[in-house]
Amino acid sequence: MTGFAYHVTGDRAAPVPVDRALGGDDGGLVWIHLETTDGQAQRWLRETAALSDYVVDALTATETRPRCEAVGQGAFVNLRGRSREELDTSDLLASVRIWAVKGQVFSVTRKPLIAVGAVEEAVKAGTIRDPGDLITSFATAITQDLDPDVANLGDELDACEEQLDATQIFALRRTVSRVRSTAIGYKRFLSPQRAALEKLASLPGDWLDDDDRLHLAGAADRAARMAEELDAIRERAALLHEWLSDLRAEQIDSRSLIIAIVAMVFLPLTFITGLYGMNVEGLPYAKAPWAFDAILGGCAVIAAGIVIYFVQRHWFER
Missing domain, CATH: 1.20.58 (Methane Monooxygenase Hydroxylase; Chain G, domain 1)
Incomplete structure (x- = not known):
């Protein structure tokens, strides 16, 4: 079982061993991140962390989609973001599963998520003090990382439109097909992710501050904008593919x-x-x-x- 943990008190964050991260409530924040969903991680979450079976199953599920559920005094959140590893074309975004209660946050990933590094740096910098800050940081880091990638898809289509030529039909069709496939893969998760962030921002509970709710709403709006842009990219790719097919037929x-x-x-x-x-x-x-x-x-x-x-x-x- 691999992972790391931080104990945050005020604006100071100290790394601690995962096995020693669980302790008494001193008013701070304990963040435990596991980078696996194997049997050992499941036993640790169930026996050592004493999480309920429902929460453990949700944190270690094989197939996940972005969602948010209130469970007791806490909330389970599943988000999707880009991974450092190359993923299957049918599942282009890796997941991070988060269980948050007052004073504690457990996060689990199966693939290395790029946003985890940004969140860890924010914890070390002392800008994260409670579970709301941590989840908000995850949502913001994921959308900030995805935004340039979505913009690049649009730029690739712009370049294809400028290079529209009968001598480059096959190369252009490969690029257009890849862009369209990527846009569909991203759109599949961004729409439910927006709904999950909106639901999280509206959950009752004193572990979410007003500024956390505003930041979550902002991340949801950004996800919605990216989803709309992906719809436009998909439609443009379909139209460009038709143009290339017509050009090939004319040729x-x-x-x-x-x-x-x-x-x-x-x-x-x-x-x-x-x-x-x-x-x-x-x-x-x-x-x-x-x-x-x-x-x-x-x-x-x-x-x-x-x-x-x-x-x-x-x-x-x-």
Whole structure:
């Protein structure tokens, strides 16, 4: 079982061993963070930390979505943020599960969450003094980390629109598909995360101060804005994908037209050469010394006539 713990008193935070973090209520804050959900962590949370089975199951569940629930005098919160590890394309954001009561906060992650480092730095700096500050710091760090990534998705689409060219269709389609997939993966969690933060901000309890509720509401608004931006990115990606598909179809039509024109030019020529290539008697002028030059000239005239016809019909301009 890996993790760390801090004991916060006033504006001072001291790191302590996880096994010794639990103690008496001295008016401070104990933050215990576990980086695993294995059986050992479950036993420690259930037996040593004396948490209820419901809370332990929620903290160590395999599949989670952003949510907030009031349980007794505390609250369970599940949030999603970016991880340092590359995750599966169907689950692009890692989870942090938080159980908070007055004076204590337990957080559990299965994958290394980028926001954990920012929260730990805030604890060391002395800006976090109670559970409300800690959860608010998590919500703020997650949204601040996601915001530039969402903006980059929009910038990538802008670049694709500027580079829209028939010679780069395949590369652009790969980029557009990746951006759209990422936007869908983020949107899947940001909408319920906004609802979770809004619910947390409205929970009763003296362990959440008024400024904590304001910051949580601000984080919820930011999550809502990112969700709306992701909707716009997804729609733009779908429209750009349609443009690329149309451009590819036009490219195929253009090439098919060229092939058809070439076939039309050589079709009569192939007939003539095939006819005079038969090894039979009775072909007109077969013994004449000028026959080859005449047939060659006739083929050239026929080819030129077909090309002139297509030019007059404006086929080459389509």
